Amino acid sequence: MIQHLTEIVEEARKKGKKRLAVAYGQDSHTLAAVYEAYQEGLVEPTLYGEKAVIEQVCADNGLDIKAFNIVDEKSDVKCVQLAVASVVAGNADVLMKGLVSTDKYMRGILNKEAGLFPPKGVLSHVSIVEMPCYHKLLAISDVAVIPLPDFKQKMKQIGYLA
Template identity: 30%
Template sequence: MSSFLSDAVADAPALLIRQAQDAPTPRVAIARAGAPLPMLAAMEATQANMMVPLFTGERDMIQAEADKLGWDISPYEIINTTGEIEAGNAAAMACGEGRADVLMKGQLHTDVFMRAAVSRDAGLRTGKRFVHIFHITTPDGSGSITISDAAVNVHPNIDTRKDATREVVDLLHKIGNPRPKVAFLSATESPIEAVPSSTEGRELRDWAIENIRDADFSGPLAFDLIMSPKAVQDKKLTGDPVAGQADAIIVPDIVSGNALFKSFVYLSGGCAGGIVMGAKVPILLTSRADPAAARLSSIALGAIVAAG
């Protein structure tokens, strides 16, 4: 094992869990729920009063997994379907029709799940772009960082990153940060024509300052200047309102976002809750590699956002 890897085991952030428990309990449609990880997450979140499940998928598989957990699911609706596509469509339709408040990925491929979510038949489109946000907390829960977009948009254009910035600020407001500090990532703090993310970072910063209230913005910023107060002092950026103390990072592409998210998780032991914003309901795009704490964190985010 690489010496850079952390063996810290993060818990789901207690403040986020409590906030979700204080919110109205959402109905969560789980697309193809009949597998160990989604059923365990559903049971734990239901028992923690963070959700009421609506299961889609093969009824016998769902029941078998519940039986393994000793969980009585007779009070909850099961929509019996066959295969990934039917399960994804049924869960997305339940949300579009107002029978569920949050859409959650179970045991199906991400492309199938997202195709169901963006289908016009599902009724989840709002005219906004769908953007993914990771809210990552430190193992002891003392700090956090938010990243968009690390999972959905491969090469987000300026308009998509503007939507991502709005959604990140809105999410951070909802979870209790009254004035988040948002950085636009590049490889330099100066706009350089040869580095498109740097000139775009400056454009996005200027736009955000003019158009989004109750937040501070800076860009372009290299990663050291986003995270390290010492780097900020060494490079004489101490007057910057975000440098060295960012709450959120807007990335220029999925590669940098994905690498950052996994670095925080695998190198520092962070707990990453993920949510897709911009649809009629929050969408939880969980992964087969997600530990239980990350799944609970994602469900908590969904409950908070669904509460408005």
């Protein structure tokens, strides 16, 4: 049984690098997290955002710009559209939110024309928490996403975790 977040990272490493599409990935926190995942050998990142801003943030924070593929785009909405399209086209495996507002990000994900969200799909999320005072990891699912799921929705949520 996995009991620590580091064990999840090790399991992910065994599965090989994932192609990561970061929507509006141009702030220091996002870039630092993506850079760390890159250095850990977990991702091949593509950033959708303003190239000049990304270059400046990397320079200010000592991040090697060569770690990132950059698609230069100023519009945060367009960055979400491009990152989603990359996943839909099979050019990326994982979609990540950068410094774009959650409402714009979710609109891009849920846009039926984009083709990312399956028809009759159920939106779900899981947070994994490690607490030093507890003996194992906690998985917290769907906080405020589906406040009162019906049976079919619950079954889909469980299927996502399998």
